[in-house]
Amino acid sequence: MASKAQFEIQADQVDIKDLWRALTKDKVEFLEKAAPDLLTELRILEGDGIGLGSLIFVSFVPYGAGAAPAVLEPFKERIVEYDETKHLLSFLGVEGGYMNLGFTRYLVSFKLDDIGAGKILITSSLAYDLEQNFDGAQLLDGFLKLLRYYLESVVKYLQKLKTDQETNEGRL
Template identity: 30%
Template sequence: MYGTQSHHVEVNVPASKAWQLCRGTGISVLGAQHLGDLFEKVDVVEGNGGPGTVLKVTFKPGKAPANITYFKEKFTVVDNEKRMRQTDVCEGGYLDLGFNYFRVRLEVKEKSADCCVLAITLEYDVKEECAANAELVSIQPFVKALDFTAEYLLKHK
């Protein structure tokens, strides 16, 4: 069973500035530090923010959807021209609940010289025998992280 969820937020900063923050590991680590009610920590397991980088995201107990405690995600695409970063969960998280894959795409879209749109899209596929677990997917932790990113960008213009 295939599913998708998305959310976007408009930010009054240039897309190039937003992409500088969003393209690598910085925003993930920074977000975890400032969203301590949700995340325990984010560790860079390997890499420097380019394709092949692996992060381990650990949630505070009881704060993640479906009582997920952690997941590891691998940067599969970092496209500076399109300002798009895609990660695939490679361990834990929804994979432990019978998902074939769980992908997160972050895009920074230019709206004008001083305004951009941050967009996050979740894509996932669940094994047929675990199809009911698709209802456990929640974009809310990602919305919270995206909102933090927008606020951070506005404060640090």
């Protein structure tokens, strides 16, 4: 039986186009800079890395961000939804990682909405199934913390870039 968890983050002083690009086309570069303590490797195995059907390999640092399990095996995810006009992106777990810890299926989605005044609402959802008779509450909590850390790191990095740019423009 499928379950769902969701959370929202409000990103202030961030352009929706920049945030979308940081989560899609430039995700490898942004993750390396925004959250160097999170990943050891992120590789595109199939496709272009942003389009439908792209397969991505991810390996986390042990104890990365304090939210991942002590040892989270590398895993593969496939992009199953990519809508640039709606700013909607979804990844389906394929193998490894959380799939070896009690999840039988998971789908992570990010939806960006411009709510005005330089604010973006990021809605992140996790639809999942767990192994029968498995209490995955702690694992689910860690998964959600990891997603939140990832998104907050990208937002903070974009805010820093904007502040640095404004500071440099003020010096001219």
